[in-house]
Amino acid sequence: xxxxxxxxxxxxxxxxxxxxxxxxxxxxxxxxxxxxxxxxxxxxxxxxxxxxxxxxxxxxxxxxxxxxxxxxxxxxxxxxxxxxxxxxxxxxxxxxxxxxxxxxxxxx
Amino acid sequence: xxxxxxxxxxxxxxxxxxxxxxxxxxxxxxxxxxxxxxxxxxxxxxxxxxxxxxxxxxxxxxxxxxxxxxxxxxxxxxxxxxxxxxxxxxxxxxxxxxxxxxxxxxxxxxxxxxxx
Numbered sequence: 001x002x003x004x005x006x007x008x009x010x011x012x013x014x015x016x017x018x019x020x021x022x023x024x025x026x027x028x029x030x031x032x033x034x035x036x037x038x039x040x041x042x043x044x045x046x047x048x049x050x051x052x053x054x055x056x057x058x059x060x061x062x063x064x065x066x067x068x069x070x071x072x073x074x075x076x077x078x079x080x081x082x083x084x085x086x087x088x089x090x091x092x093x094x095x096x097x098x099x100x101x102x103x104x105x106x107x108x
Numbered sequence: 109x110x111x112x113x114x115x116x117x118x119x120x121x122x123x124x125x126x127x128x129x130x131x132x133x134x135x136x137x138x139x140x141x142x143x144x145x146x147x148x149x150x151x152x153x154x155x156x157x158x159x160x161x162x163x164x165x166x167x168x169x170x171x172x173x174x175x176x177x178x179x180x181x182x183x184x185x186x187x188x189x190x191x192x193x194x195x196x197x198x199x200x201x202x203x204x205x206x207x208x209x210x211x212x213x214x215x216x217x218x219x220x221x222x223x224x
Contacts, residue, residue, distance in 0.1 A: 033210040035153075042203055042217055043153065048210035086153050088211070095167050097143070097155040097211075 002026065002091035004100035011106040012077045020072045020103045022087030030090040032070030034063060037084045037102075046085075047072060074105075082107045110134040110213055112204050117218030124194050124222070130187040130204030130215055138162075138182035141207035144189050145214075146200035154200075157189065158207050172198075194222045 004024040012018035022032055031050045035043035045054050047063035050070070060075045070089075074081055087100040116128040130142070143158040157168045157178040166178055177190040187204050199222045205211035 031209070035211070037153075042214040043211070044214070045210055045212040048208075048212070054212060088153075090209075096169065097158070099145075099153040099155065102152040 002096070002098060004087055004089060004098050006085075006087060006100040006103045008101070009104045009106070011108055012074070013108050014079060015076055017073065017075045018077050018105065020074075020085050020105065022070045022072075022089075022100045023068055024089065024098070024100075025068055026089050026092055026098065027065060027068050027070050029092070030094065032063065032065060033088045034061075034070075034072045035086045035088065036081075037086065038082075043086065077105075077107050079107050081105065110206070112206070112213060112215035114202065114204050114215045114218040117202065117220045119221045119223065120194055121224050122195060122222055125190070125192040126194065126220060128189040128191065128202055128204075128218060128220070130189075132185045132187065132206075135206070137180075137185040142180060142187045143205050143207040143211060144178060144187075145203045145205055145211065146198075146220075147203070147217075148197070148200040151200075156202070159187070191220070194220075196222050198222050 034047040036046045037043040046057050046061050051063040062073045064071045084102045086102045111133045113131045144156040159166050159178045175193045179188045201217040203214045203217045205214045
């Protein structure tokens with residue numbers, strides 16, 4: 001199918017580790033990318049090509065993938081990590097980008 | 109630094125048209141694919157269209173195919189989205205983004221509201 005599925009909401013205690021997942025058949029063929037979006041701001045790329053961080057992204061953010069599931073892990077979540085997180089990949093044709101529905105992360 | 113700035117959003121009636129622009133700076137615009145991505149109020153991200161570096165390859169989401177046209181002017185470092193036959197469901201913030209298979213960076217977005 002040409003869909004990416006994310007849990008709508010996840011919470012984590014300050015300083016703890018949280019995993020945000022993204023499921024879709026296309027993830028067996030194409031890398032997942034992850035974006036962070038804070039209220040009123042444009043999305044920011046945090047992980048690309050499964051587990052690469054753009055310059056300026058803290059190393060507490062990491063990515064992984066297995067089968068049809070990609071994961072974004074935040075190790076030692078900070079208050080400033082509270083945001084919406086979106087996964088992104090391609091559809092089965094490879095020609096159309098897809099986004100997951102987003103996961104709202106709350107840091108308690 | 110790499111920067112993208114969208115403009116052209118506004119209020120338009122159903123069935124109307126609007127042209128969005130995206131001004132790029134800080135990188136060699138003509139080397140990169142570019143995309144438009146939108147976000148309806150309170151909703152998630154939806155890819156709209158992309159265009160190759162030369163403009164020879166273009167794809168659209170099914171939701172906008174036949175109504176929207178993406179184009180670029182590499183001499184002006186600019187990306188465009190011509191939107192016609194607009195519907196209420198096209199109401200969204202429209203972002204342009206450099207497309208390296210991952211989208212980075214994004215502009216600040218421009219709001220398009222389709223309402224009578």
